[in-house]
Amino acid sequence: MSDGHTRNTAPMLASRRCGATTRSGEACRSPAARGKTRCRMHGGAPGSGAPRGNRNARKHGLFARDAIAERREIKGLLDDACKLLEGLT
Numbered sequence: 001m002s003d004g005h006t007r008n009t010a011p012m013l014a015s016r017r018c019g020a021t022t023r024s025g026e027a028c029r030s031p032a033a034r035g036k037t038r039c040r041m042h043g044g045a046p047g048s049g050a051p052r053g054n055r056n057a058r059k060h061g062l063f064a065r066d067a068i069a070e071r072r073e074i075k076g077l078l079d080d081a082c083k084l085l086e087g088l089t
Contacts, residue, residue, distance in 0.1 A: 018042055 018028040018039035033044030043049055061067055 018044070 012031065015031040016037075018030045018032050018041075019037050020028045020039070020042035022028055028039060028042060030039035030041060032038060033040055036044040038044040
């Protein structure tokens with residue numbers, strides 16, 4: 001490999017690093033994507049991440065008014081059933 005070609009790795013070594021934590025608990029050593037704080041593997045790739053405004057957050061209806069009311073009603077029924085069972089013992 002020493003055929004007179006010198007490698008210029010200084011810009012690579014001086015670039016900002018990814019701020020992600022790997023599964024081993026150590027910091028990722030890959031360079032961050034241009035203009036981002038993460039590397040291409042940890043969310044810095046173009047098109048990665050949620051859309052602006054997070055339109056998908058309530059798509060499933062978990063926080064819909066009807067669903068909250070239904071969960072409260074079910075919890076009330078379960079509480080009544082538990083009190084009834086405690087009264088029998």
